[in-house]
Structures are given as C-alpha cells and as structure tokens.
Amino acid sequence: MIQKPKGTYDVYGTYGEKIQYLEKLLSALMEKYHYEFVRTPIFEASSLFHRGVGETTDIVSKETYDFKDRGDRDMTLRPEGTAGVVRSFIENKMYTRPSMPVKAWYYGPMFRYERPQAGRYREFYQFGVEVFGSTSPMVDAEVISIPVTLFRLLGLKGIQVKINSLGDKESRAAYREALLTHFEPHLNELCHDCQERYSKNPLRILDCKVDKELECMKNAPKLSDYLSEQSKQHFESLKQYLDDLGIDYIVDEHLVRGLDYYTETVFEVEADIKDFGSNNVLCAGGRYNHLVENLDGPSTPGVGFALGYERILNAIEAEGIELENENQVDAYIIPMDESLRKEAFRLTQTLRMNGFTIETDYLNRNLKGNFKQADRLGAKFIVLIGEDEQKEHIYTIKNNDTKEEYKIDQDYIVMFLDEKLEETELEDNDHCCHGGHECHCHEGGCKHHE
Secondary structure, eight states, X not given: OOOOOTTOOOOOHHHHHHHHHHHHHHHHHHXXXXXXXXXXXXXXXXXXXXXXXXXXXXXXXXXXXXXXXXXXOEEEEOSOSHHHHHHHHHHTTGGGOSSOSEEEEEEEEEEOOOOOBTTBOSEEEEEEEEEESOOOHHHHHHHHHHHHHHHHHTTOOSOEEEEEEOOOHHHHHHHHHHHHXXXXXXXXXXXXHHHHHHHHOGGGGGGOSSSTTSHHHHTSOOGGGGOOHHHHHHHHHHHHHHHHTTOOEEEOTTOOOSOTTOEEEEEEEEOOOTTOGGGGEEEEXXXXXXXXXHTTSOSOOEEEEEEEHHHHHHHHHHTTOOOOOOOOOSEEEEESSGGGHHHHHHHHHHHHHTTOOEEEOSSOOOHHHHHHHHHHTTOSEEEEEOHHHHHHTEEEEEXXXXXXXXXXXXXXXXXXXXXXXXXXXXXXXXXXXXXXXSOOOBTTBOGGGO
8 A cells, every 4th residue: 555655644534624724714814914925836946945044054954855857957845935935026026016015925835854753744834924125123023923813813822922133244243253262162062963053153053952951052152242233222122012012022042043044033932832842832933134135136124934734733732722613514405305316416506606515415315314414514504305395496494503494485595594694603703702703712602812
C-alpha cells in the first residue's frame, strides 16, 4: 500500500471542518482589517530564499526542499511566506500604488525538511500578513493586534505578547561588535551551531535553545543598551500603541527570532495552554525595513507575521474548545417512494441554487434510516415528498429540533425555509453576548468573554 510521505498528513472529516472554520474566520478577520489576499507560487528560485530568508538561518542551511527543474534551474519549495510576497510586491510594482501602504495576507502550504513532531510537519499550512510602505509603530501595533484578536475569538486564554527591538542598521552593527567581544572567551562552551553563528551572525546565538542556560548567555550584553535614539523612540511608541489597544505585553531582551531580515520590532504571541511547553508560542513576526531593497526592489519598509494552522488547532484541542460546526445541513430531502426519487433530486438541486445547504438520500434507505441520516448530518429541517403531497402540490416539512410539522405549498418552499432559518439564527443570537452580530459561540454560552 502506498502511504503518505513522512511529515505530511491527510485532511478529512472533523479535522477538515476545523480547517475550513479557521480559514473562514481568518478571511472574515482580514476583511475587517481591509487587507488584500495574495497568493504566490509554491516553488520559487532558490536564490529568493537564500537572499531573502538568509544563508545563516537553519531554514536555508538545513531545511529547504531544493531541486533542479528540467531547465537545470535551482528551485526551492517555499519554506515560509514573506520572501515570496516581497518578490511579488517588487515584480508587480505594487510600490507604485498611490494608496500606500500595501496591506496583504496569505495562506497556503510551506515545506521544511525537519524532524516531524507534535504540531510540526514537513508540509505545513501557514497564514501570514505583510504591510509595505510605512515605518510607523502604529502599523507594528496593528499587525500585532491581528493574531491577538484571532486567538481571543477562538477562545484561547492567557494571550500575551513578547516584544523586543533589534534596532536599525547602526544599532545592530554596534551590538554585533559587543557580542563578538563577549562570546569570544566562551566559544568552546557553545554548541557547534553557535560556533558557526559567531562569525556569520552572532545575534542568532541568543536564539539558541541548546545553550540558553549557559552563564555566558544569561550575561550577554543587552541590545537595548545599543539602540539608537530613533530606534528607542520607535520602540517606546509601539509600547504606547499596544497600551492603547489593551494588549498585554512584556519586553524580552533575548527575543531575536531566527530570520536574518528582521530590524526594529520583533514579537511573539503566546497563549497559556497547559502542558503545551514551548509550543505556547503560536505566532511570531517583526519588521524588515531592508528586505525589499535586498531583493532588488526600491527601499520600502515592511512588517508582518506568520502562524501555523497545525499549532493553532492543537492549542484549541488542548484547551477543549469546541469550534462551531458550520457544516450543518439546512434541509434533508426524503422521497417516500422510489417513484418520487427524481422529484427529490430535482428539489435538492433547486434549493441548492437558491442558496441552501441541502442533502438527500442516495442509498435507498428506509424512512427510519433516512431520519437517522438527517440527524447525523445535523439537518435543521426535513422535507418529506410523498404521493399525497404530490397530488396536493405541497411538501411536508419538519423542524428537526422542535419536531413541529408544516404543510407548505410547493411554490413557497424557498420563502418558507428562508423565513424559518432566519428565525433559528435570531434565536441562537439571542443567547449570545454579541447581540446578534457574527460570533463564534459554543453550547452553554459564549466562551470568549468568560
């Protein structure tokens, strides 16, 4: 039997419904923030990621899926989303738009050859946003607010933001020299990777999970002591904007992130999830004011973040949060006789074309079996088509929750279902703290404001 490759997974059933729910929620959220959707190729020129993500990162040096195409060109399956979106921004001359900044979002599969573990796969799905054209710390705060809002909507608790500033080019250059001086006497204590990072990118030593408990790591110089006045002002303004938005944060001096292109603001967003360990970090991002020009575009500042679907869904499961099932059927059509199956099929399609989610029987079940199937599908109404109904030009419709029964003229079934389904939605919203607006509530009340 042929099996799926190691580090990949199939999406189906309940997990597929959760994926769809998350995608719909993300799309609706991005509409409220007025971000435009961008999709880039799954594979791109290898040089894009080597120059964009950085030669010294683990992603490029250890984890990329590289191959040569039939034209002998070096190609790479995308390991992250930012570099491709930046390439698209440059190639499609989005920087010429009068309506700057350009605010974009994306989602799709990414690929990294790493050891599979819980919430970490070789093919994984990522959602992210990128904003080009503004250096304002207000934009940084808006970008940070997006995952915070998402996690609150999903019902995750203990949302906290960790922030740091890597400073501008001058700040980083001064800090680099300070790190080289500090770590030089301790090179033999560092792991092999950090010994290589020492000469290539010493800031990434601070991101090491192996050496983090070493005294030389704990006593390393603080980046904040080397920030320029402009970088300090930017960081202070960011903190004020986060305060204005009511977003809790802490300043983490050791937060540097693992990508070479970050400047100024870097951040992580985590939730308080029992027994989740380091996986509490659900989202990360930062500012990259020189990445566009490094990829041959005009000097354009940028900021963004990314999060993985798998880790978010694992967090939801660990917290016991039940996502609203949006895959319910509005009505289930039951023909009472074999001769009426064509009529049931015709009505099924008619109602679908009028915007309803409809199912019918395809397995010649008996009446009892059809009622059970309607329950399994979560059908809100059941439409019975019998010989008497056909003679009288009516349908018998049952509310599958209240068991109320109605006799409806066939010409008015669309109007009837519209009215009854709207009543059901209003009744549901009466029990919701959102006062009838779109919400994501659960049985027993709204979980998001407990």
